[in-house]
Amino acid sequence: MKGILLVVLLLATAPLYADYTPFYLGLLTEVLVFGLFALAFDVMLGHAGVMSLGHSAFLGVAAYTTGLLLARLRAPVEVSLLAGALAGLVTALAVGGLVLRKRGVYLAMLTLAMSQVFYYAALMWTPVTGGTDGLGNLPVLYLSEPLGWRLSKRPMTRYYVIAGIILVAMLVIRHVLASPLGRVMRAVKANETRAAACGYHTRRVKLAAFAISGLFSGLAGGLLTLVLEFVPIENIHWPMSGTVLIMALFGGTGTLLGPFVGAGVFIWMRDFLSKHLEYWEVFVGGAFVLIVLFLPDGIVGSINRLLARRRPAPAPPADVLVPDPGRLVRARPSDGDGGGPLLESRGLAKDFGGLAAVNGVDFQVRRGELRSVIGPNGAGKTTFFNLLTGVLPPTRGQILFKGHDITRLPAHAVSRLGVARSYQVTNIFGDLTVFENVRIAAQSRVTHYRCWGNADRLTAVNQRAEEILTSLGLGEKRHVRGAELSHGEQRYLEIGIALATDPDFLLLDEPTAGMSPEETQRTAAFVRKLAGHVTIVLVEHDMEVVMGISDRITVLNYGEVLAEGTPAEIRDNADVRRVYLRD
Amino acid sequence: MNGCILILVALGLSIVFGLMGIINFAHGIFYMLGAYAGWLTVHLTGSFWLALLVAPVTVGALGVLVERGVLTRIYGTKNAGFAGVLVTYGLAIMIPDLVRMTFGRPGKPFAVPAELSASLFKLGPTDVNAYRVFIVGVTAVLLPLLWLLLNKTNLGLVIRAGTSDNGMVQLLGINVARTWTATYALGAALAAFAGVITAPLVAVAPEMGGLILIECFIVTVVGGMGSFLGAVVGGLLIGEALALTGMLYDVLADVVIYLAMGAVLLLRPRGLFGQEGMSEE
Numbered sequence: 001m002k003g004i005l006l007v008v009l010l011l012a013t014a015p016l017y018a019d020y021t022p023f024y025l026g027l028l029t030e031v032l033v034f035g036l037f038a039l040a041f042d043v044m045l046g047h048a049g050v051m052s053l054g055h056s057a058f059l060g061v062a063a064y065t066t067g068l069l070l071a072r073l074r075a076p077v078e079v080s081l082l083a084g085a086l087a088g089l090v091t092a093l094a095v096g097g098l099v100l101r102k103r104g105v106y107l108a109m110l111t112l113a114m115s116q117v118f119y120y121a122a123l124m125w126t127p128v129t130g131g132t133d134g135l136g137n138l139p140v141l142y143l144s145e146p147l148g149w150r151l152s153k154r155p156m157t158r159y160y161v162i163a164g165i166i167l168v169a170m171l172v173i174r175h176v177l178a179s180p181l182g183r184v185m186r187a188v189k190a191n192e193t194r195a196a197a198c199g200y201h202t203r204r205v206k207l208a209a210f211a212i213s214g215l216f217s218g219l220a221g222g223l224l225t226l227v228l229e230f231v232p233i234e235n236i237h238w239p240m241s242g243t244v245l246i247m248a249l250f251g252g253t254g255t256l257l258g259p260f261v262g263a264g265v266f267i268w269m270r271d272f273l274s275k276h277l278e279y280w281e282v283f284v285g286g287a288f289v290l291i292v293l294f295l296p297d298g299i300v301g302s303i304n305r306l307l308a309r310r311r312p313a314p315a316p317p318a319d320v321l322v323p324d325p326g327r328l329v330r331a332r333p334s335d336g337d338g339g340g341p342l343l344e345s346r347g348l349a350k351d352f353g354g355l356a357a358v359n360g361v362d363f364q365v366r367r368g369e370l371r372s373v374i375g376p377n378g379a380g381k382t383t384f385f386n387l388l389t390g391v392l393p394p395t396r397g398q399i400l401f402k403g404h405d406i407t408r409l410p411a412h413a414v415s416r417l418g419v420a421r422s423y424q425v426t427n428i429f430g431d432l433t434v435f436e437n438v439r440i441a442a443q444s445r446v447t448h449y450r451c452w453g454n455a456d457r458l459t460a461v462n463q464r465a466e467e468i469l470t471s472l473g474l475g476e477k478r479h480v481r482g483a484e485l486s487h488g489e490q491r492y493l494e495i496g497i498a499l500a501t502d503p504d505f506l507l508l509d510e511p512t513a514g515m516s517p518e519e520t521q522r523t524a525a526f527v528r529k530l531a532g533h534v535t536i537v538l539v540e541h542d543m544e545v546v547m548g549i550s551d552r553i554t555v556l557n558y559g560e561v562l563a564e565g566t567p568a569e570i571r572d573n574a575d576v577r578r579v580y581l582r583d
Numbered sequence: 584m585n586g587c588i589l590i591l592v593a594l595g596l597s598i599v600f601g602l603m604g605i606i607n608f609a610h611g612i613f614y615m616l617g618a619y620a621g622w623l624t625v626h627l628t629g630s631f632w633l634a635l636l637v638a639p640v641t642v643g644a645l646g647v648l649v650e651r652g653v654l655t656r657i658y659g660t661k662n663a664g665f666a667g668v669l670v671t672y673g674l675a676i677m678i679p680d681l682v683r684m685t686f687g688r689p690g691k692p693f694a695v696p697a698e699l700s701a702s703l704f705k706l707g708p709t710d711v712n713a714y715r716v717f718i719v720g721v722t723a724v725l726l727p728l729l730w731l732l733l734n735k736t737n738l739g740l741v742i743r744a745g746t747s748d749n750g751m752v753q754l755l756g757i758n759v760a761r762t763w764t765a766t767y768a769l770g771a772a773l774a775a776f777a778g779v780i781t782a783p784l785v786a787v788a789p790e791m792g793g794l795i796l797i798e799c800f801i802v803t804v805v806g807g808m809g810s811f812l813g814a815v816v817g818g819l820l821i822g823e824a825l826a827l828t829g830m831l832y833d834v835l836a837d838v839v840i841y842l843a844m845g846a847v848l849l850l851r852p853r854g855l856f857g858q859e860g861m862s863e864e
Contacts, residue, residue, distance in 0.1 A: 051665055051668070053668075098845065098848065098849070101848060101852045102848075102852065104664055104665075105600075105605070105606050105664040105665065105667070105668055106606075106808065108606070109606055109800050110804070112797065112800070113797060113800060113801055113841060113844055114841075114845075116797060116841060117838065117841045117842075120837050120838050120841070121838075124838075238797075242672060245669070245672070249669065279680040279681070279683060279684050280680075281676050281677065281679070281680040282677050282680040282681055282684070284676060284677075285673045285675070285676030285677030286673070286677050288669070288672070288676065289653065289673035289674060289677070292657075292666055292669040292670050292673060293653070293656050293657070293670065296660075296666070
């Protein structure tokens with residue numbers, strides 16, 4: 001709240017800090033508009049982890065939309081602005097829908113290429129856009145009654161109107177980022193695989209980030225048209241995407257004020273340097289390289305980091321984990337699997353090129369069972385898990401869960417049906433706090449896309465996360481980043497994340513990997529107790545653990561089921577002794 | 584002919600991405616600098632043939648500097664792929680202005696070497712001169728050599744192994760750092776070579792690196808990122824599409840290649856010759 005008041009005060013008094021010329025005010029207005037653009041850009045980069053190099057399209061299409069409505073239809077300013085914002089949104093959805101088939105750097109380049117299509121369209125469609133000459137002849141801009149201000153006459157009026165709009169936009173963005181959807185975006189940024197395993201449709205979440213970003217980029221585009229009273233073609237050309245990227249990184253991604261500071265620094269560099277130096281881009285480019293290499297948090301991000309360092313260190317770690325399985329598991333209302341197996345695979349197979357990693361596995365687990373899957377390295381255990389949880393599509397065969405065919409379902413859909421898992425290599429949200437790790441998983445049971453209301457006020461979700469953390473003995477560590485936990489704690493946290501989605505069926509991929517003998521013993525006992533509440537399939541290398549706690553054991557070898565039975569049967573099975581135990 | 588240039592530039596972009604996971608925004612700069620190095624050589628010595636040698640060597644050396652001096656700092660950091668785009672983008676903004684500072688804003692004329700300026704024959708309405716044939720010929724010689732380098736030598740083996748699993752190659756005790764430097768320099772040298780041989784057809788200008796970068800990226804999307812054959816076929820397809828639409832209906836030329844890219848993405852997201860999983864991250 002204090003922050004907002006400070007921003008309001010700063011915006012209100014900004015015109016007073018320097019000479020009162022229209023030039024200075026114009027510059028200030030431009031900084032605000034570009035700050036909004038950079039903030040909208042950063043909704044994707046800093047909050048959803050999606051780098052776009054195509055934001056010029058969103059800004060440009062919106063600027064043309066606003067400009068055309070004003071110039072051709074003589075539409076009111078407010079309507080034109082709104083239409084511009086919507087045009088940005090639609091453009092972002094169209095681009096996002098196509099490029100989200102890819103990820104990371106590849107996606108970034110695709111956005112760049114897509115934005116060029118819009119550029120060429122604007123370039124060629126001269127009768128409408130004015131081509132390289134830009135779109136001019138905007139009428140005198142009046143806000144309609146009751147305000148009725150003539151925007152272009154007094155720079156001061158224009159500054160305050162635009163500053164007001166931008167303040168509101170900033171508050172809306174802040175609100176959305178704190179909403180359940182905003183939190184899911186952060187989770188997707190921190191670890192997309194894990195987010196999908198929690199039931200989130202990560203591609204759709206990223207598309208939502210595109211939409212929000214497009215809407216506010218569009219608003220910035222419309223406002224830019226008001227500021228310039230002209231729509232230059234440079235708006236939609238790709239260097240504009242580079243400019244907004246530079247602004248966001250100068251200021252610091254993932255912060256609210258950073259993009260505005262970055263826009264200020266960039267425009268100052270442009271105006272100040274270009275006044276004195278013909279080749280100012282050398283310095284912008286050079287400064288950019290230095291910032292990326294040595295100040296990756298940007299100006300505001302680095303200041304935040306310095307301030308954070310002065311805060312007291314988090315509480316000392318609790319000594320021993322005393323997990324309490326009873327409170328960890330919450331059963332879903334049973335939708336009647338009619339006494340059949342909870343999960344069944346029929347002839348399940350996965351080929352990688354010529355290699356059959358999983359080859360015709362028939363597998364049945366009934367409700368309440370603790371089943372272990374063992375086999376030598378390379379037997380296909382992890383691949384089998386990946387097939388069951390929708391991470392990989394099978395080459396052949398069928399998977400039934402509670403009698404439903406889930407063979408072709410993606411990971412997030414499988415999770416929503418009540419399948420949760422841990423991974424062989426620890427897979428948590430390293431950048432999120434321990435509490436948020438579990439909270440975001442629990443939130444998937446309640447809401448995925450709600451973009452209003454503060455996510456921290458979802459009482460039921462908070463209680464559930466709290467319950468799980470306390471039961472796992474991680475309560476003391478709730479404010480620590482996941483990555484800072486010890487290895488053993490991370491393994492437990494991962495089980496906590498899995499359980500927070502209230503699964504009926506839990507797959508644990510070597511939960512004791514990398515643990516000391518005592519930790520292994522404790523974890524084995526914990527898994528055994530957990531089995532009283534949820535159906536478990538366990539991949540494990542420690543024979544003592546497997547023989548001690550399993551109800552039944554399935555042995556895989558070269559992707560095929562070699563044997564299945566109780567621990568005693570498996571111990572006495574000649575095939576298993578020969579192939580697996582090697583004696 | 585257009586396609587030949589695209590292939591040479593796109594190949595470097597594709598190999599560097601395949602191995603290092605970095606989309607090298609500075610790649611167009613190497614192309615531009617190659618043209619300038621060539622111009623300077625011709626200006627000073629009058630020999631086009633010397634320029635063909637000098638440009639790749641000097642720009643390749645510059646590639647070593649960029650890789651050792653700048654890129655090494657981001658390897659292994661979180662989001663190294665993003666950071667790679669960002670720093671090379673910074674260079675792509677900086678260097679054209681440095682070139683403008685040194686050589687002036689206007690482009691430099693670069694004459695077709697006298698030995699190759701003769702008109703050979705007429706193909707429809709267009710005059711085919713010896714220089715165009717030379718470009719095609721040089722590419723036709725260079726590509727098999729590159730293929731041999733990448734497929735039959737030790738360096739090539741390490742590059743290809745690194746493309747599929749870098750960590751593993753490192754564990755085998757191979758000096759990956761040196762391979763990366765060599766690959767980056769090779770890409771830069773290829774782009775520079777393409778820059779010299781294009782120079783007589785266009786004016787040598789600081790801006791020439793920007794456009795070709797996007798075109799080459801489209802080539803690699805269409806052909807498949809990291810694939811040798813993909814870069815070659817993609818380069819030919821896009822080059823010919825550009826040339827043909829340019830001849831028939833000028834304004835459409837730039838749009839057609841983007842449409843081609845969109846179509847490939849929709850129908851075969853990994854590109855014509857891309858391997859599964861190669862370009863997902």
